[in-house]
Amino acid sequence: MALAKLGVVVLDCPDPNALAAFYAEVLGGTVEDQGEWVDLKLPDGQALAFQAAPGYVPPNWPAPDHSQQFHLDLDVPDLDAAEKEVLALGAKPLDTEDRTRTFRVYADPAGHPFCLCAC
Known part of the structure; x- marks a missing residue:
């Protein structure tokens, strides 16, 4: 229990x-x-x-000496389409160069890291 x-x-x-x-x-x-x-x-x-x-001070990503503390994984059916949408809403790319992976890392407008993950 x-x-x-x-x-x-x-x-x-x-x-x-x-x-x-x-x-x-x-x-x-x-x-x-x-x-x-x-x-x-x-x-x-x-x-x-x-x-x-x-x-408020946003986390640094990636930075071994400053932990990101947590991040959100958001499942999406189409990484490319979702990426366009979150960027238009004000997200900032943090780690999106490797297009072969099943996830991409962004920061929301306040600087919290989140991932778009292919589902």
């Missing part, structure tokens, strides 16, 4: 509304603004939350 159940993953960021809007475009769902805390309710019932963090 598990001790706990995962509630929500929360991303610190300078602008919770802007980052929630980015992920709403990528994942779908409904943004619920609560001021310095914003929830993104996803169509499958999961949630992702965004919290205002004064002085």
